[in-house]
Every structure is written in structure tokens, then in C-alpha cells.
Amino acid sequence: MTAITWQSVQAEALRRIRTREWPPGGQIPHEADLAEELGCARATVNRALRDLAESGLLERRRKAGTRVPLNPVRKATLEIPIxxxxxxxxxxxxxxxxxxxxxxxxxxxxxxxxxxxxxxxxxxxxxxxxxxxxxxxxxxxxxxxxxxxxxxxxxxxxxxxxxxxxxxxxxxxxxxxxxxxxxxxxxxxxxxxxxxxxxxxxxxxxxxxxxxxxxxxxxxxxxxxxxxxx
Amino acid sequence: MTAITWQSVQAEALRRIRTREWPPGGQIPHEADLAEELGCARATVNRALRDLAESGLLERRRKAGTRVPLNPVRKATLEIPIxxxxxxxxxxxxxxxxxxxxxxxxxxxxxxxxxxxxxxxxxxxxxxxxxxxxxxxxxxxxxxxxxxxxxxxxxxxxxxxxxxxxxxxxxxxxxxxxxxxxxxxxxxxxxxxxxxxxxxxxxxxxxxxxxxxxxxxxxxxxxxxxxxxx
DNA sequence: TGGATTATTATGTACATACATATTAAATCT
DNA sequence: AGATTTAATATGTATGTACATAATAATCCA
The missing domain is CATH 3.40.1410.10 (Chorismate lyase-like)
Structure with a gap:
């Protein structure tokens, strides 16, 4: 049984963003540190943060790390049915x-x-x-x-x-x-x-x-x- | 050097969808089969197909497998800036x-x-x-x-x-x-x-x-x- | 036959490891 | 100092394995 899912990591990350524990404009810990802190593999943290970055709530760049954008450009999904x-x-x-x-x-x-x-x-x-x-x-x-x-x-x-x-x-x-x-x-x-x-x-x-x-x-x-x- | 990326697997899947090698309404091979055919790990195929499913180009269900929808509901991404x-x-x-x-x-x-x-x-x-x-x-x-x-x-x-x-x-x-x-x-x-x-x-x-x-x-x-x- | 139970199976996910890549920071040279 | 090269580093991704989960198919029983 693995208690920690990427969704739970994402939820925790979202909480820290919303409570400003990770302030806007600020850098957040590395994946490796988060993985250790939360007790999961880096891949799990990666999946969670990558997903948040895709929705505009985080900005990630290699070497530079991950930060909370000051003016997040949120992404909404439009469904285009026939x-x-x-x-x-x-x-x-x-x-x-x-x-x-x-x-x-x-x-x-x-x-x-x-x-x-x-x-x-x-x-x-x-x-x-x-x-x-x-x-x-x-x-x-x-x-x-x-x-x-x-x-x-x-x-x-x-x-x-x-x-x-x-x-x-x-x-x-x-x-x-x-x-x-x-x-x-x-x-x-x-x-x-x-x-x-x-x-x-x-x-x-x-x-x-x-x-x-x-x-x-x-x-x-x-x-x-x-x-x-x- | 790993020649096969999840993007290349996705491109190949897209090609098969567009050419109807995978016809609308039809089932496509399992991840495991595709992985073997394309010479990569199942996780790589999974990433590629999961992404296509998120954009509405494939439908996936556990046990039932993956199929090409007859009437795909495409998802467009709307950016919501200030x-x-x-x-x-x-x-x-x-x-x-x-x-x-x-x-x-x-x-x-x-x-x-x-x-x-x-x-x-x-x-x-x-x-x-x-x-x-x-x-x-x-x-x-x-x-x-x-x-x-x-x-x-x-x-x-x-x-x-x-x-x-x-x-x-x-x-x-x-x-x-x-x-x-x-x-x-x-x-x-x-x-x-x-x-x-x-x-x-x-x-x-x-x-x-x-x-x-x-x-x-x-x-x-x-x-x-x-x-x-x- | 019908309904409940059990097995099967394809996808979903976690993990440890290894390496790739982009980018920044440091070091080096002119 | 300024430009160029080199090193360092955080994220990105591939892999094999293991197990979880949902949904279907098969089985069993009344």
C-alpha cells in the first residue's frame, strides 16, 4: 500500500501555494527535497508539479527551479463537441x-x-x-x-x-x-x-x-x- | 541515447489515428504490445496515450482498453491572463x-x-x-x-x-x-x-x-x- | 436461468535508478 | 572588464518492476 499518490502531493503543493507558505514570486524546494520531505519518489513529485505547471499555477525551468508566478495565467479547458x-x-x-x-x-x-x-x-x-x-x-x-x-x-x-x-x-x-x-x-x-x-x-x-x-x-x-x- | 521519447510515441499514435490505421470506434493494441512493437517501456507508451486521452483523441478504460472515439470531444486550452x-x-x-x-x-x-x-x-x-x-x-x-x-x-x-x-x-x-x-x-x-x-x-x-x-x-x-x- | 461471486486483464501509479537537457553560475582566457 | 568556456544543477524523461484499481468475463450456486 502506497499512501502517497501524486494527487496528494499536488494537493499539498496547492495548499502551500494558497496559504502562501510558498509565496507568489518565490522559489519552492527542489523535487528531491520535497520527495524526501513527503516520503515519496522524485517521479511522484515531478508528476504533481508538472501538472500544476501545465495549469499555470507554477513556473518551472531547468536549473532555475520551480517558482510561484506573480501573475499566474490560468488555463481553462474548453470542450469542443460536435x-x-x-x-x-x-x-x-x-x-x-x-x-x-x-x-x-x-x-x-x-x-x-x-x-x-x-x-x-x-x-x-x-x-x-x-x-x-x-x-x-x-x-x-x-x-x-x-x-x-x-x-x-x-x-x-x-x-x-x-x-x-x-x-x-x-x-x-x-x-x-x-x-x-x-x-x-x-x-x-x-x-x-x-x-x-x-x-x-x-x-x-x-x-x-x-x-x-x-x-x-x-x-x-x-x-x-x-x-x-x- | 534513447531514440524513443513519449512525444515520438504520441506522434506515431496520432499518425495512426489520422490515417485510420486505428479506425474511429476501434480498439488499439495494449500498452504492452505497443511498447514491445515500438521498442520502449510501457511507461513511455502510457505517458503518450494518457496525454492523447486528456485531449480527447483517445478513450481509455481499465480492462476495456483504449479506443478511438467516433465523435471526439476535443479539448482546447483557454489562457486566462489578467x-x-x-x-x-x-x-x-x-x-x-x-x-x-x-x-x-x-x-x-x-x-x-x-x-x-x-x-x-x-x-x-x-x-x-x-x-x-x-x-x-x-x-x-x-x-x-x-x-x-x-x-x-x-x-x-x-x-x-x-x-x-x-x-x-x-x-x-x-x-x-x-x-x-x-x-x-x-x-x-x-x-x-x-x-x-x-x-x-x-x-x-x-x-x-x-x-x-x-x-x-x-x-x-x-x-x-x-x-x-x- | 439469473444473480452473486470470483478470476482476469488493461490501465493507473509508485519507485529507484540512470541519463538527457537546459540553464545558470563559475572559471578561464584575452 | 568582457567574452568565452566549463562546471554545476534542477528539471525532464526512459526503464523495469511491482502492485493498485476498475471493469469485464467467467464461474458458481441456488
């Missing part, structure tokens, strides 16, 4: 409607975010996600067919591009930008909300290495909140 | 103005989010954060003086409550809710933006165990975007 699961997790019935699908030349801003030549034709998808039959989220997406050729034969009337891409595109990197925009007249119509309503929006771009796959703007119906914990 | 550092990271000059400070009974909704009795007087802070002398973010905060008694003697005209609390409050848990709201007349005035402009807002509540510390709404000037990577 929209269907997001709706279903709220206990609501999910619905989906493909509004438009075409292959056309993208506007300059889309070209820029995807770093593509202006003359590359892309697939544009416009779709509406519903929760309990009321508009939940409007998906305005551009897809690079060179990155996912199978998309041209995919039936996007029953499965959303959001879901299809998660399952079929081997993406390696993604950027997110969260913001607020006003509902334009057409957007308001589609989301069944007043024109000028404030919409929470997510602009997402995903890549397979250097190859751009897709850029999407998700406009959520008024009142939507994205949640996170720390 | 506002001053957020501004300075953009290469802009940070400014700060305390607009109001009073001790008063909070409205019912604030009581509810903080789970406090309605008759508990709280400290209310209203402050403006500036970037290059233009309004950047409006901070509307309620602080529980029972959780941080030193706040009553803190000078919040030179250091923001945001920063003071990060440095002085030992919080253990926090909830975030991101959304979009319309600028009311008073908010528009303070942020120097048109009334009815869409504002990206963050509602944050922090706790020390079960003791509520503070609830704050941050309203960012129009155009602000919060970014994350995956």
Missing part, C-alpha cells in the same frame, strides 16, 4: 437543415484566413442546427475540396458538415476566435431572431499540417453561452 | 480607471450565482480597462468581503480588482460563461461605443472551496475576439 452532442447534452432534441451548398470562389477574407489563392474554388455550406425545433446555431462554412476530396460525394442533408468533418477529416491544428456580432437581416431570418440581436460567434479554421481544410463561422442564437471551468 | 497582460500582449499601452466602488446589497441574480443570502452586503466595483487610451473592457464586479477581508483596505484606484484578486485571493474553482450582449446606454457611454453594439462578455464566478469570492461581468469593446488553439 453541435449535435452539445444540443443533446442540454436535453434538447437535435435537428438539422442544410440550407445551401455550392462550389464557388470564396471572398477575399476567406482566402486570407485559409491562405489560399483567390482562384481556388471552395465548397460553401450553409446549414442550421436546431434544438427542440428552434434555431440554435447557424453554420456558414467553406471547405477546401483538395483537403477532403470525399466531401464532394458526401450527403450533407442528413449529417452536418460539422459532424462529417470531425469524422472524416484528419486535422492536425485548429484556430478559434470567439466574439460577438449583430444579427444581419438574413441571419436574423434564419435564426428566427430580431435583426440587430447580439450573437455569440465562433470562427474556426482547421488545418491538416499546412493544408487548409475548412473555415467556419458559427452564429449562435441569442442567449447562448459557452461555459468552461477551472 | 486584463493588463492581455492588453500588453497586444503591444498596446494599458490603462485603468476605477469608476465606482461601494458596499451595498447585491441584486437577486448576483446573490443567486454566488449562492449568498440576500442580506449580505457586498463590495461593488466598476472599472474600465483601456488599451492605448481607448476603452478595452468594462469590469462590473461584486466581491464578498467575508472571503477576502483585506479587500476593504486595498487601494483599487491604481491596481485593478482583477489583478488584486488574482494576487491576493486563494481561489480553488471558477466558472466561466462566454456570451454576447447589446451595449446598453450607460455601458455604451463607458466603452465609447454605439448603443446597441454587440459586446463579447465573460461572466466569471470564483470560489474558495464553498465560499464565494467574486462574481464579475467583463464587457469587451466591440470587435474584441478571444482566441484559442487546438
Amino acid at each position: 453541435i449535435r452532442l452539445d444540443v443533446e447534452a442540454r436535453g434538447q432534441a437535435y435537428g438539422y437543415r442544410l440550407l445551401a451548398r455550392e462550389t464557388t470562389l470564396p471572398p477575399p477574407d476567406v482566402c486570407a484566413t485559409l491562405k489560399l489563392q483567390a482562384k481556388t474554388p471552395l465548397i460553401r455550406i450553409l446549414a442550421l442546427h436546431l434544438a427542440d425545433n428552434t434555431p440554435f446555431c447557424l453554420e456558414d462554412r467553406w471547405i477546401n475540396p483538395l483537403a477532403v476530396p470525399e466531401i464532394v460525394s458526401a450527403d450533407l442533408t442528413t449529417i452536418s458538415a460539422n459532424e462529417w468533418l470531425v469524422q472524416n477529416a484528419a486535422f492536425s491544428r485548429g484556430d478559434f476566435a470567439f466574439g460577438a456580432t449583430l444579427a444581419t437581416d438574413t441571419t436574423a431570418l434564419r435564426l428566427s431572431c430580431p435583426q440587430g440581436a447580439p450573437l455569440f460567434t465562433v470562427d474556426r479554421t482547421t488545418w491538416a499540417a499546412a493544408l487548409p481544410i475548412t473555415a467556419v463561422r458559427l452564429s449562435y442564437a441569442p442567449g447562448y453561452q459557452m461555459r468552461a471551468e477551472i | 486584463i493588463r497582460l492581455d492588453v500588453e500582449a497586444r503591444g498596446q499601452a494599458y490603462g485603468y480607471r476605477l469608476l465606482a466602488r461601494e458596499t451595498t446589497l447585491p441584486p437577486p441574480d448576483v446573490c443567486a450565482t454566488l449562492k449568498l443570502q440576500a442580506k449580505t452586503p457586498l463590495i461593488r466595483i466598476l472599472a474600465l480597462h483601456l488599451a492605448d487610451n481607448t476603452p478595452f473592457c468594462l469590469e462590473d464586479r461584486w466581491i464578498n468581503p467575508l472571503a477576502v477581508p483585506e479587500i476593504v483596505s486595498a487601494d483599487l484606484t491604481t491596481i485593478s480588482a482583477n489583478e488584486w484578486l488574482v494576487q491576493n485571493a486563494a481561489f480553488s474553482r471558477g466558472d466561466f460563461a462566454f456570451g454576447a450582449t447589446l451595449a446598453t446606454d450607460t455601458t455604451a457611454l463607458r466603452l465609447s461605443c454605439p448603443q446597441g453594439a454587440p459586446l463579447f462578455t465573460v461572466d466569471r464566478t470564483t470560489w474558495a472551496a464553498a465560499l464565494p469570492i467574486t462574481a464579475v461581468r467583463l464587457s469587451y469593446a466591440p470587435g474584441y475576439q478571444m482566441r484559442a488553439e487546438i
Whole structure:
């Protein structure tokens, strides 16, 4: 029976940080000293402190040691589910409607975010996600067919591009930008909300290495909140 | 020289996931088998796969083994810096103005989010954060003086409550809710933006165990975007 | 057959040791 | 003194072994 787990070491470290036994800006003992003091292996202390450093509560550098940051930059974890699961997790019935699908030349801003030549034709998808039959989220997406050729034969009337891409595109990197925009007249119509309503929006771009796959703007119906914990 | 690191094992696992050599929904080999195949210790494989599971790319269960999820719920990491550092990271000059400070009974909704009795007087802070002398973010905060008694003697005209609390409050848990709201007349005035402009807002509540510390709404000037990577 | 019990198994973790690596501090040279 | 080289050191990681734990599969019994 080993009474000391890395979690217990972490809890003790957290206690010392919170009580300022390890003051902000100050150095904390070496792993080896802590291991001896707490009666465990250095690897156990390492696991505990490494984890705290990843969440921003400690700063570690080789040779320099470990210190408590003065202005910790805490890290919160955002869960990015497919929209269907997001709706279903709220206990609501999910619905989906493909509004438009075409292959056309993208506007300059889309070209820029995807770093593509202006003359590359892309697939544009416009779709509406519903929760309990009321508009939940409007998906305005551009897809690079060179990155996912199978998309041209995919039936996007029953499965959303959001879901299809998660399952079929081997993406390696993604950027997110969260913001607020006003509902334009057409957007308001589609989301069944007043024109000028404030919409929470997510602009997402995903890549397979250097190859751009897709850029999407998700406009959520008024009142939507994205949640996170720390 | 040990050629095989846990990062290289992770890269190989990622490759197999992306190429569908390990298909979605399918089981992958045991750690022990992988370790033998790749020529490393099981602990190395464990570290690599555990990390992938934490980011949502694998699902692991004791005895059941490891599988590739059909609908992976990816985890993005959000960095939560103090506002001053957020501004300075953009290469802009940070400014700060305390607009109001009073001790008063909070409205019912604030009581509810903080789970406090309605008759508990709280400290209310209203402050403006500036970037290059233009309004950047409006901070509307309620602080529980029972959780941080030193706040009553803190000078919040030179250091923001945001920063003071990060440095002085030992919080253990926090909830975030991101959304979009319309600028009311008073908010528009303070942020120097048109009334009815869409504002990206963050509602944050922090706790020390079960003791509520503070609830704050941050309203960012129009155009602000919060970014994350995956 | 059905329900409880027991065995099995894959992951999770602890440990001691050894070495790698980044970074700082000391020493050396010009 | 200032620049360069060298030593020292704290963290980072790999390994083999051992055992813990959770979850499943097999078994047993009524």
C-alpha cells in the first residue's frame, strides 16, 4: 500500500501555494527535497508539479527551479463537441437543415484566413442546427475540396458538415476566435431572431499540417453561452 | 541515447489515428504490445496515450482498453491572463480607471450565482480597462468581503480588482460563461461605443472551496475576439 | 436461468535508478 | 572588464518492476 499518490502531493503543493507558505514570486524546494520531505519518489513529485505547471499555477525551468508566478495565467479547458452532442447534452432534441451548398470562389477574407489563392474554388455550406425545433446555431462554412476530396460525394442533408468533418477529416491544428456580432437581416431570418440581436460567434479554421481544410463561422442564437471551468 | 521519447510515441499514435490505421470506434493494441512493437517501456507508451486521452483523441478504460472515439470531444486550452497582460500582449499601452466602488446589497441574480443570502452586503466595483487610451473592457464586479477581508483596505484606484484578486485571493474553482450582449446606454457611454453594439462578455464566478469570492461581468469593446488553439 | 461471486486483464501509479537537457553560475582566457 | 568556456544543477524523461484499481468475463450456486 502506497499512501502517497501524486494527487496528494499536488494537493499539498496547492495548499502551500494558497496559504502562501510558498509565496507568489518565490522559489519552492527542489523535487528531491520535497520527495524526501513527503516520503515519496522524485517521479511522484515531478508528476504533481508538472501538472500544476501545465495549469499555470507554477513556473518551472531547468536549473532555475520551480517558482510561484506573480501573475499566474490560468488555463481553462474548453470542450469542443460536435453541435449535435452539445444540443443533446442540454436535453434538447437535435435537428438539422442544410440550407445551401455550392462550389464557388470564396471572398477575399476567406482566402486570407485559409491562405489560399483567390482562384481556388471552395465548397460553401450553409446549414442550421436546431434544438427542440428552434434555431440554435447557424453554420456558414467553406471547405477546401483538395483537403477532403470525399466531401464532394458526401450527403450533407442528413449529417452536418460539422459532424462529417470531425469524422472524416484528419486535422492536425485548429484556430478559434470567439466574439460577438449583430444579427444581419438574413441571419436574423434564419435564426428566427430580431435583426440587430447580439450573437455569440465562433470562427474556426482547421488545418491538416499546412493544408487548409475548412473555415467556419458559427452564429449562435441569442442567449447562448459557452461555459468552461477551472 | 534513447531514440524513443513519449512525444515520438504520441506522434506515431496520432499518425495512426489520422490515417485510420486505428479506425474511429476501434480498439488499439495494449500498452504492452505497443511498447514491445515500438521498442520502449510501457511507461513511455502510457505517458503518450494518457496525454492523447486528456485531449480527447483517445478513450481509455481499465480492462476495456483504449479506443478511438467516433465523435471526439476535443479539448482546447483557454489562457486566462489578467486584463493588463492581455492588453500588453497586444503591444498596446494599458490603462485603468476605477469608476465606482461601494458596499451595498447585491441584486437577486448576483446573490443567486454566488449562492449568498440576500442580506449580505457586498463590495461593488466598476472599472474600465483601456488599451492605448481607448476603452478595452468594462469590469462590473461584486466581491464578498467575508472571503477576502483585506479587500476593504486595498487601494483599487491604481491596481485593478482583477489583478488584486488574482494576487491576493486563494481561489480553488471558477466558472466561466462566454456570451454576447447589446451595449446598453450607460455601458455604451463607458466603452465609447454605439448603443446597441454587440459586446463579447465573460461572466466569471470564483470560489474558495464553498465560499464565494467574486462574481464579475467583463464587457469587451466591440470587435474584441478571444482566441484559442487546438 | 439469473444473480452473486470470483478470476482476469488493461490501465493507473509508485519507485529507484540512470541519463538527457537546459540553464545558470563559475572559471578561464584575452 | 568582457567574452568565452566549463562546471554545476534542477528539471525532464526512459526503464523495469511491482502492485493498485476498475471493469469485464467467467464461474458458481441456488
